[in-house]
Amino acid sequence: MRIRDLCKEYQVAAKRIEVLKGLNLDVDNHGITVVLGRSGCGKTTLLRLAAGLEQADRGSVEMGSDAKMGVIFQEPRLMPWLTVGDNILFGTGKRQGRGRHRVLNRHLDYLLDLTGLKGFEDAYPSQLSGGMQQRAALARALAYKPDYLLMDEPFAALDYFTRSQMQKELLKIHQAEQKGILFVTHSIDEALTIGKKVVILEDGGCRKEYDLGDIPYPRDLLSEKIGKIKKGIVEEMEKTGEIGMLP
Ligand SMILES: Nc1ncnc2c1ncn2[C@@H]1O[C@H](COP(=O)(O)OP(=O)(O)O)[C@@H](O)[C@H]1O
Ligand SMILES: [Mg+2]
Known part of the structure; x- marks a missing residue:
């Protein structure tokens, strides 16, 4: 750039x-x-x-x-009504949760693992610490493959x-x-x-x-x-x- x-x-x-x-x-x-x-x-x-x-x-x-660019702000800016998994997938435009897209599911697993959020996919942002919320924001930015x-x-x-x-x-x-x-x-x-x-x-x-x-x-x-x-x-x-x- x-x-x-x-x-x-x-x-x-x-x-x-x-x-x-x-x-x-x-x-x-x-x-x-x-x-x-x-x-x-x-x-x-x-x-x-x-x-x-x-x-x-x-x-x-x-x-x-x-x-493509992914942006991460000082605040996580997650959607409070969506689970961590759905927040991560949000930017991909395919927010159906699991089940439908095999490739997407695999990518989600990879991102959850990469950002240390394995096991928190179904949690809501309010249930996470600040650091975990920021990791979810990072995973969301990466989901978009910037x-x-x-x-x-x-x-x-x-x-x-x-x-x-x-x-x-x-x-x-x-x-x-x-x-x-x-x-x-x-x-x-x-x-x-x-x-x-x-x-x-x-x-x-x-x-x-x-x-x-x-x-x-x-x-x-x-x-x-x-x-x-x-x-x-x-x-x-x-x-x-x-x-x-x-x-
Ligand atoms: N939308 C805006 N309208 C008016 N002034 C702004 C706006 N955004 C930033 N500024 C001003 O621009 C300067 C730089 O701001 P900013 O880029 O936020 O700095 P930093 O992120 O380094 O703290 C500040 O003086 C701020 O008040
Ligand atoms: Mg600033």
Whole structure:
């Protein structure tokens, strides 16, 4: 996926906010690309534009003409009246539950297994923990067989241990599925845990890029190599002004 010269501004009351000012980004179709930035820097805006949920003022998001995208938001956004299984199948447009489609059933079994939801197919979202709900959302996005997964701080609402577990599971799922993932977060540690490439979004563009392609998973965040990169990122991000101080 190639994002070129992406511009987006919003009018809020009498004020015009330029959120993205000619952003360029290449998203690898097999690796995890992490966009890291402070709250309010435009991460969600970037993801919504990439997903086609909103129109850019200028610029383009290019990928194969039949490339499909699955989006995962910060909240699971499951249908509360549907079971986990039916939620997962929802995006496929074939919501008949089990029995009719053998291939679909097999895919559902695979997804339940992959996301650790085996045995919860008939549960309702309200009966699941936050982490499990987010796994169901991930399974639902995968059911649609997307080429890219766009993830908007999907683990930000989870407690530290669940979040860390989910990051590990995402890596496992990524290993199995090999999708291109565009993941946005404000957490430096999360970026260093999962990113093949980490890009800092500030002042409306991708300002700095870190290639972590040669550091294997699972990552040891306390290693000297990652410590050095983290120091660089912290220094870079500290240079930026306070939230809401964008010109
Ligand atoms: N629909 C909208 N209308 C007006 N302003 C918006 C809208 N969406 C986002 N913004 C503004 O754009 C800026 C970036 O928002 P957002 O992309 O949500 O940031 P992030 O996800 O990095 O926290 C914020 O200042 C926000 O108030
Ligand atoms: Mg956001």
